Amino acid sequence: MPTQTVVKVLPDLPQLIDEALTICLAKMQGAIATRGIFTIALAGGSTPKPLYEAIARQPLEWEKIHVFWGDERYVPADHPDSNEGMARKAWLDQVAMPASNIHAMPTLANNPAIDADTYNQAIEKFFASEYYSIPQFDLILLGMGDDGHTASLFPHTPALQVEDRLVTVGEKDGQPRLTFTKNLINQAHCVMFLVAGASKQPALDQVLSNQGDNATYPSRLIQPAGELYWLLTGLEVD
Ligand code: 6PG
Numbered sequence: 001m002p003t004q005t006v007v008k009v010l011p012d013l014p015q016l017i018d019e020a021l022t023i024c025l026a027k028m029q030g031a032i033a034t035r036g037i038f039t040i041a042l043a044g045g046s047t048p049k050p051l052y053e054a055i056a057r058q059p060l061e062w063e064k065i066h067v068f069w070g071d072e073r074y075v076p077a078d079h080p081d082s083n084e085g086m087a088r089k090a091w092l093d094q095v096a097m098p099a100s101n102i103h104a105m106p107t108l109a110n111n112p113a114i115d116a117d118t119y120n121q122a123i124e125k126f127f128a129s130e131y132y133s134i135p136q137f138d139l140i141l142l143g144m145g146d147d148g149h150t151a152s153l154f155p156h157t158p159a160l161q162v163e164d165r166l167v168t169v170g171e172k173d174g175q176p177r178l179t180f181t182k183n184l185i186n187q188a189h190c191v192m193f194l195v196a197g198a199s200k201q202p203a204l205d206q207v208l209s210n211q212g213d214n215a216t217y218p219s220r221l222i223q224p225a226g227e228l229y230w231l232l233t234g235l236e237v238d
Pocket of ligand 1: 043044046047048072073142143150152
């Protein structure tokens with residue numbers, strides 16, 4: 001269970017993004033002070049894009065920030081659906097971050113399982129240092145779909161059961177995706193959901209309730225040992 005769960009409803013998306021930026025910068029400052037670097041895993045979809053644009057406008061120590069992705073559609077980075085492509089346009093191409101600090105999910109082996117294993121190994125290698133006992137991100141950003149999925153952990157898919165690795169193959173409507181496993185997400189120091197829009201209310205009600213089926217609403221699986229933030233707008237909580 002999280003050490004601390006914060007559920008906050010913001011009046012509109014700009015104020016949600018402002019809140020998310022404040023939290024993100026605070027985690028960044030703390031991590032850099034403690035370990036000299038900040039590790040973040042990005043969410044895809046549309047909600048986080050203004051956050052990435054806001055981060056890009058900050059005067060930050062880009063060489064101390066390492067960017068990963070929590071999930072990726074199985075397409076090249078220049079494909080319109082690419083989460084990497086979205087984040088590069090919104091943020092990474094706008095700042096002087098060393099290319100070696102940008103750890104994109106590989107999608108070019110024409111075999112999602114091979115690419116998932118490659119990324120798994122890259123994460124294990126990155127975190128194999130004296131600062132970490134396990135692969136533990138400072139911050140993992142997540143969205144939630146209308147169906148209650150998060151990252152590419154979709155309802156009633158095999159990825160939900162994977163516990164022997166950090167990265168696996170997800171699937172949406174039969175299309176492959178790469179995704180962090182629930183265990184890697186739950187190992188993070190801090191996990192922050194950014195969720196906007198009334199269409200997500202039924203799923204949110206199930207995810208935040210004491211009951212509810214994890215396989216049907218996979219966001220319920222996200223119970224990090226660290227902090228958990230739910231930043232919401234256009235939604236209601238009891
Ligand atoms: C993806 C995301 C996915 C996303 C949700 C919410 O690759 O699509 O990682 O999990 O966060 O589908 O997407 P929106 O922010 O567009 O509602």
